[in-house]
Amino acid sequence: MLQFDILIVGAGGAGLYAALxxxxxxxxxxxxxxxVYPTRSHTGAAQGGINAALGNVAPDSPEKHAYDTVKGSxxxxxxxxxxxxxxxxxxxxxxxxxMGLPFSRLKDGxxxxxxxxxxxxPRTCYAADKTGHVMLQTLYEQCLKNGVKFLNxxxxxxxxxxxxxxxxxxxxxxxxxxxxxxxxxxxxxxxxGHARVYWNRTSxxxxxxxxxxxxxxxxxxxxxxxxxVQFHPTGLRRTGILVTEGARGEGGYLIxxxxxxxxxxxxxxxxxxxxxxxVSRAIETxxxxxRGFRDDEGNEFVYLDLRHLGRKKxxxxxxxxxxxxxxxxxxxxxxxxxxxxPTAHYSMGGIDADKLGRTPIKGxxxxxxxxxxxxxxxxxxxxxxLLDIVVFGKLSGEDAINYVSEIGFxxxxxxxxxxxxxxxxxxxxxxxxxKLVDLRSELSDVMSYGAGIFREEKKMxxxxxxxxxxxxxxxxxxxxDGERTFNTNLQQTLEFLNLVEIAETIVLxxxxxxxxxxxxxxxxxxxxxxxxxxxxxxxxxxxxxxLRLSWKPVVITKYxxxxxxx
Amino acid sequence: xxxxxxxxxxxxxxxxxxEKPYFQEYKLTVxxxxxxxxxxxxxxxxxxxxxxxxxxxRSAICGSCAVKVNGFPKLACKxxxxxxxxxxxxxxxxxxxxxxMEIIRDLIVDWDKPFKRMxxxxxxxxxxxxxxxxxxDEESRVYPNELKKFDSFTDCILCTSCFSSCTATQIDENYxxxxxxxxxxxxxxxxxxxxxxxxxxxxxxxxxxxCVRCNKCADVCPKHISxxxxxxxxxxxxxxxxxxxxPGARHVMAFYKSLLExxxxxxxxxxxxxxxxxxxxENLPVGIKMILRGKAHSPVMKPIGEHExxxxxxKAAMEVE
Numbered sequence: 001m002l003q004f005d006i007l008i009v010g011a012g013g014a015g016l017y018a019a020l021x022x023x024x025x026x027x028x029x030x031x032x033x034x035x036v037y038p039t040r041s042h043t044g045a046a047q048g049g050i051n052a053a054l055g056n057v058a059p060d061s062p063e064k065h066a067y068d069t070v071k072g073s074x075x076x077x078x079x080x081x082x083x084x085x086x087x088x089x090x091x092x093x094x095x096x097x098x099m100g101l102p103f104s105r106l107k108d109g110x111x112x113x114x115x116x117x118x119x120x121x122p123r124t125c126y127a128a129d130k131t132g133h134v135m136l137q138t139l140y141e142q143c144l145k146n147g148v149k150f151l152n153x154x155x156x157x158x159x160x161x162x163x164x165x166x167x168x169x170x171x172x173x174x175x176x177x178x179x180x181x182x183x184x185x186x187x188x189x190x191x192x193g194h195a196r197v198y199w200n201r202t203s204x205x206x207x208x209x210x211x212x213x214x215x216x217x218x219x220x221x222x223x224x225x226x227x228x229v230q231f232h233p234t235g236l237r238r239t240g241i242l243v244t245e246g247a248r249g250e251g252g253y254l255i256x257x258x259x260x261x262x263x264x265x266x267x268x269x270x271x272x273x274x275x276x277x278x279v280s281r282a283i284e285t286x287x288x289x290x291r292g293f294r295d296d297e298g299n300e301f302v303y304l305d306l307r308h309l310g311r312k313k314x315x316x317x318x319x320x321x322x323x324x325x326x327x328x329x330x331x332x333x334x335x336x337x338x339x340x341x342p343t344a345h346y347s348m349g350g351i352d353a354d355k356l357g358r359t360p361i362k363g364x365x366x367x368x369x370x371x372x373x374x375x376x377x378x379x380x381x382x383x384x385x386l387l388d389i390v391v392f393g394k395l396s397g398e399d400a401i402n403y404v405s406e407i408g409f410x411x412x413x414x415x416x417x418x419x420x421x422x423x424x425x426x427x428x429x430x431x432x433x434x435k436l437v438d439l440r441s442e443l444s445d446v447m448s449y450g451a452g453i454f455r456e457e458k459k460m461x462x463x464x465x466x467x468x469x470x471x472x473x474x475x476x477x478x479x480x481d482g483e484r485t486f487n488t489n490l491q492q493t494l495e496f497l498n499l500v501e502i503a504e505t506i507v508l509x510x511x512x513x514x515x516x517x518x519x520x521x522x523x524x525x526x527x528x529x530x531x532x533x534x535x536x537x538x539x540x541x542x543x544x545x546x547l548r549l550s551w552k553p554v555v556i557t558k559y560x561x562x563x564x565x566x
Numbered sequence: 567x568x569x570x571x572x573x574x575x576x577x578x579x580x581x582x583x584x585e586k587p588y589f590q591e592y593k594l595t596v597x598x599x600x601x602x603x604x605x606x607x608x609x610x611x612x613x614x615x616x617x618x619x620x621x622x623x624r625s626a627i628c629g630s631c632a633v634k635v636n637g638f639p640k641l642a643c644k645x646x647x648x649x650x651x652x653x654x655x656x657x658x659x660x661x662x663x664x665x666x667m668e669i670i671r672d673l674i675v676d677w678d679k680p681f682k683r684m685x686x687x688x689x690x691x692x693x694x695x696x697x698x699x700x701x702x703d704e705e706s707r708v709y710p711n712e713l714k715k716f717d718s719f720t721d722c723i724l725c726t727s728c729f730s731s732c733t734a735t736q737i738d739e740n741y742x743x744x745x746x747x748x749x750x751x752x753x754x755x756x757x758x759x760x761x762x763x764x765x766x767x768x769x770x771x772x773x774x775x776x777c778v779r780c781n782k783c784a785d786v787c788p789k790h791i792s793x794x795x796x797x798x799x800x801x802x803x804x805x806x807x808x809x810x811x812x813p814g815a816r817h818v819m820a821f822y823k824s825l826l827e828x829x830x831x832x833x834x835x836x837x838x839x840x841x842x843x844x845x846x847x848e849n850l851p852v853g854i855k856m857i858l859r860g861k862a863h864s865p866v867m868k869p870i871g872e873h874e875x876x877x878x879x880x881k882a883a884m885e886v887e
Contacts, residue, residue, distance in 0.1 A: 037677060039724050040628040054705075091702040098698050098706065100691030100758060102713060102720045109707030127720075133627055134720050141690035175670060205623040238599065241625045296567060324625060327644045330599075437611040480615040485582055486671045489615040 001412070004149075005404045006397075007169060007184035008032045009156050009212060012041035013132070013386060014368025014393035015190035016139035021397030023146035028401065033151040033171060033182070035207060035491075038140050042192055042205040043389065046132025047320065048246030049114060049124035050386035052089035056106060057113045057122040062086040064120055069384060070559045072118040072275050073377025074518035074528065076225070076536070078555035081355040081373045085384075085391045092390050093125055101138040103127050104317075114249045114317075116382045118275035118566070124383040129244050129320045132386055155491060156211050157420045159187065159219045159364065160412060166363040167410035169215075170420045174491065177484025179424065181417040185404040186363040188396050189216070189351060190389075193369035194502045195229060196495075198344035198452075199444035203235050203242035207495065212370045214498035216351045217505065221359060222540045224372040224552070226349035226502075227510035228519050230380055231453050233279035235343025236328050237301045243321055243340055245382035247306060248272040250317050254283065255303040255337060256291040262302075270566035277379040277519045278566065280342040284453050293339065303337035342453060346385060348376045348519065349506070352538060352552075357396025363403055363410070365396040374536065377554075378518020427493055432478030439477065440496050443470050443503055451507050456524045460511045467503045474500050508547050509537035530561050568598045570657060572647060574605065576617065577662040579669050587669065589660075590614075596647050602661070603631055603642035606673075618672040626788060629725035633673050634662040639727035641788045664730035680729045684746040687768050691753060694760040712757050719752035719796055721789040728783035728793050734776045742772030744783035744793035751796035754803055766804035774800055775814030816840045826877065829870035834862060 006022050008015045011034035022030045034041065053060040065086040070077050097103060097111065104112040104127050116124040127134045143150075153174040160167045160181070168183040194210025195202045202208075217223060233254075234243040248254075254272050256262045266282040267274035274282075283302050286292050292300045306314055311334050314322055318333075325331045325338045351366035353359050353373055359366055368389040375388055450463020474497060481489035515529035516522050536552040572594055579587035592609045603621050610617045622630040624643040631642040636654050642661075651657060667675040698706045728744040735741050742750070747769050754765040766774075777797045784792035805815050820839035824832040834853075837845035846853075856862040870876070 036622055036628070036630065037681070037724075040622050040630050042623060042628075044723070045623050045625060045627050094699075094702045094705050098693055098702075098758075100693075100753070100756060102717060102756075103708075105708050105710050105713055107710065109709045111705055128717075130627075130721065133723070137720065137722075138691075144685050145688075145690040205628065207622055239624070320627075327626065327646070483580060483583070483616065483671075485580060486618050486674055488618050488620075489610070 001181050001183055003183040003409070004029045004031045005184065006030045006186045006188065006400050007182055008188045008190060009169065010034055010041070010190035010192060010368070010370070011036070011038035011150070012043035012190060012192055012368060013135060013139065013389035015041075015188070016136070016143055017390045017393030018188045018190060018367060018397035018400070019143050019148045020139060020146065021394050022401055023143065023148050025401050028404065031149040031151055032143070033154045033156065033169075035153060035155045035174065035211070037152050038143070038150060039136055041136060042208055043386070044133045044136045045203075045205065045242065046135075046386050047129040047242065047244035048116065048249060049126030049131045049383050050093065050135070051116065051119065051123045051381070051383035052093040052125055052387065053086065053123060054090050054093065054111060054113060054125065056110045060121045060123055062089065065089065065123060067559055068119050069375065069381055070377070071564055072379055072381040073375075074379055074564055075530070075534065075559070075561040076374070076377030076517060076554060078355070078374050079557040079559055080555050081375050083557060084355055085375050085387060088391050089387055092387075092394065096135065096138060096390070099138050099142050101127070102134050114246060115273060116249045117245050117273045117279070118270070118381040119383070124246070124249065126246060128316070129246055129318050135386060155494065156191065156215055157494075158416060159215050160416045161219060161361045161364065162410060162413070164362060165410040166361050167412045170417050172424075174486055177487055179417060179421050181412060181414060183409055183412045185407060185409055186365065186400040188357065188365040188367060188400055189370055190366075190368045190393060191370045193347035193350070194499065195344040195347055197443065197447050197499050197503050197506065198229075199440050199499070201235065201240040201444070201448065202344035203232055203240055204344070209495035209498050210347070210370070210502045211495065211498050212366070213350055214501045216359070216366070217501055217541055220541060221361060221364075222352040222538045223505050224349055224352040224536050224538050225374055225377075225509075226505045226539055227451070227513055227537060228348035228378050229344060229451070229506065230276055230346035230348060230519050231280040231342040232345035233276055233283055233342050234304050234340040235345075236324065237295070237299050237339035237341060238297075239328055240343035241324060241328055242343070242345070243304060243324070243338060244318070245276070247304060247318055247321055250306075250313060251309055253305045253308070254279070255305050256286045257293050258291060262286050262291065267566040274566040275379055275381060277521070280453055281521060283342055287341070295339070299339075299341070301339040301341045304340045305337040306333045307335070307337065346380055348372065348374070348378065348380055355395070356399040357392050358399065363400075363407075365400055367392040367396040378520060424490070427477070427479045427490065428482065430478040431476055432480070433476040434473045436477050436493055436496055439470055439474055440499070443467065443500060446470070447503055447506070451510050453521065455510060455520065455522045457511070460507055464504070464507045464511060467500070467507055471500050471504065504547060505539045509539055509549055512549055513537060534561060570596050570648070570651065572596045572605075572651065573658040574609065575658060575660045576672070578617075578672050580671050581669065598648055600647050601643055602633070602635055602640065602645045602647060602650075602659070605647060606642060606661070618674050620674055627723060629723035632664055632725040632727045632730070632788070634664060634730070636660050639664055639730050639786045641725060641727075644788065664726060666730050666732065666735050667726070675726075677726060680726050680743055680746070681724070683743055684749065687742055687746050687750050687772060689746070689749040689753065691756065691758060692760045694758055694762070697758050706758050708757055715755045716752040718791055719748050721791055722749065723789060725788060727786045727788060731782040731786050733778050733780045733782065734773070738773055738776050740773050741776050742769065742774060744797070747772065747774050747777075747800060748791065748793035748796035751800040754800060763803040763807050766800050766807060767809065769797070769800040770804050770809050770812075774804075775812065813840055825880065827869070828867040829873045829876045830867055832865070832867055834865045
């Protein structure tokens with residue numbers, strides 16, 4: 001059996017930072033397992049930047065960064081974790097800079113910073129509009145330098161633990177199709193988000209299917225604040241592909257069919273740079289009230305207008321956005337406005353973890369988008385996710401080093417491997433009465449209907465029922481490809497089954513949270529209710545297979561809840 | 567909306583089962599705006615679940631989905647089908663796996679070889695203690711014009727399209743490869759790097775002089791990077807650090823010398839200057855023919871008119887570099 005002191009699952013920013021941290025300690029055996037080659041991870045698609053109070057452009061401080069983050073979160077974030085993250089931000093930016101990360105620069109050679117939504121100052125460090133990409137490349141280079149071992153194109157199936165300590169995972173080598181138990185003293189999950197639940201309209205990669213999150217749920221462990229899903233205001237009209245917030249940070253306008261910058265009605269001060277939840281609701285409201293545009297295919301949208309920025313600025317600061325708009329919408333932003341609409345983007349909720357990434361099971365950590373620490377609360381600010389992943393990747397890596405150096409391997413129950421083999425075998429022999437592609441689309445539609453940007457009791461109840469029905473019907477999905485070598489039919493099926501499990505954990509707490517907070521907006525309860533709901537939701541699956549909902553207090557240090565105005 | 571009936575010819579191969587690759591045909595009604603990746607997924611969803619291909623971000627940044635479309639490497643996710651059909655004047659698209667790598671299954675190739683090669687070439691920053699601060703209280707200073715020298719090379723998404731079409735890779739097992747050598751250059755001109763131009767020695771060890779400048783790597787790059795440009799500059803750096811005693815460097819120096827002397831390429835002296843007496847002997851049969859047909863010029867050439875202006879231009883160009 002493969003065996004490592006520390007196994008990291010996922011090779012995006014969080015996984016690679018954890019790997020880098022652990023690789024500095026000599027004598028530890030560490031491996032990174034990922035279902036894609038490391039540089040394919042979705043961190044690479046982050047465009048606009050990473051926040052840190054460097055104060056290179058305007059005076060700034062970690063306290064102000066923390067305040068903006070807490071306010072952006074609609075006061076649901078745990079403030080001790082936010083303070084830790086914002087305090088570490090400048091140092092970790094410099095650490096990556098020292099690794100060779102090619103940040104865009106000011107004339108005097110220091111790191112440039114741009115304005116972003118919900119921030120009081122230009123605080124977002126960037127590399128044109130490819131920040132996540134160069135970050136991922138830089139971290140990967142440093143991992144190669146430190147000789148990190150990679151298991152590329154391996155798929156996580158389950159987490160093995162004994163109720164107290166983690167003992168490893170079961171995973172499939174996609175190339176051979178073989179299923180292996182992997183023993184580890186510590187496992188760091190860095191498996192990314194799950195916005196692919198909204199399959200038909202999302203900015204996410206095809207593989208952002210919450211594999212780690214679903215495995216944690218199956219392992220009987222808690223997920224937190226799952227009702228909070230961020231819809232990014234500016235996805236491309238047809239595909240939902242992301243247009244960075246940096247486009248508005250550089251001065252882009254949002255325009256309705258009356259030619260108005262409609263954000264003046266919703267956030268008179270911050271305008272286009274209000275937080276994402278507000279801007280997304282504003283766009284949807286414009287469309288619902290008939291002030292959007294509609295194309296021949298029936299797609300509805302508003303315009304993101306960059307033309308006044310001028311050719312030079314667009315080519316220099318937003319070259320990738322320009323190319324995406326040309327390739328996917330046939331629109332050159334230098335000449336024409338870009339048609340956009342909100343798109344499912346980011347999972348604020350995830351695996352319940354503390355500020356060192358620790359879960360209730362010793363040795364099991366979660367970091368990055370799969371985790372809910374929680375630093376984003378009910379709504380994440382742009383530029384804080386790249387920060388979150390590196391900070392908590394690093395911290396969980398550090399803590400895991402300490403943990404494994406004092407402890408031996410926990411016994412690994414090999415029947416877990418057999419159980420996964422049987423689960424997969426059954427997919428080949430199912431009756432095939434249901435089709436993967438249909439169910440995936442139905443799931444997406446019902447989630448957008450019931451747990452989208454605007455929510456209400458009746459729709460959510462319908463959605464919960466429908467999701468449970470889809471979960472039952474999913475038992476009849478069949479894998480038709482009988483080969484074991486790189487069976488992408490099997491992989492896509494497993495990914496879909498993860499999404500179905502996660503969908504239920506989003507709707508259930510959404511139904512019970514009878515207030516509006518951040519990205520969770522209820523037309524039947526349009527106000528925030530601190531008295532009853534200033535608390536985290538926690539969802540676990542009981543032994544009977546049913547979900548159980550409980551609540552957990554929010555950590556408040558110095559920022560008292562106040563009304564959120566921009 | 568406009569729709570077209572399109573025939574997809576897709577190369578299939580499962581080395582565990584098939585003796586050799588074969589083409590399978592699928593028909594699909596394609597609406598305007600559909601990408602090659604969307605078509606592949608639709609074929610998989612509705613016609614053939616066994617079709618194997620890689621895809622991830624679907625927005626041209628992860629580098630997973632490069633395949634050959636009618637013979638040319640493309641990212642499937644950003645390639646519009648109608649554009650390709652119009653370009654080739656056809657209603658058939660042929661999709662094949664990339665070249666220069668083993669096929670794992672169908673359109674999926676084995677990336678281990680190109681990535682391992684890159685790793686051998688040490689593609690990571692080694693911080694220069696003179697430039698990179700020792701503590702995390704400070705940033706290193708990198709000025710915008712310095713960043714400009716290597717910025718485009720950091721766009722590389724490792725899709726291996728360039729590697730697939732590289733002529734030198736096809737014939738030389740030891741050749742570093744286009745994206746790999748370009749990354750060596752990226753670090754060689756990063757002011758924060760301790761090795762700096764010395765990195766060109768890595769390029770030399772990995773046969774960078776075997777690049778034939780066919781330019782295919784630049785033509786196929788979906789991120790508009792020109793690896794060949796980086797390789798040429800890396801060659802220049804190798805001459806700067808003293809790697810002059812080799813045919814590649816001597817060949818370049820011979821061109822340079824020729825221009826300094828007369829402003830014209832002295833083809834008679836070129837073999838001698840590049841490869842010495844051996845070069846002269848090798849080129850003798852061609853040389854004799856050229857002399858017999860009156861095509862050869864004298865080894866002593868008169869400078870062209872305005873030769874001095876040319877020299878000024880050359881010097882100015884080198885300063886800019």
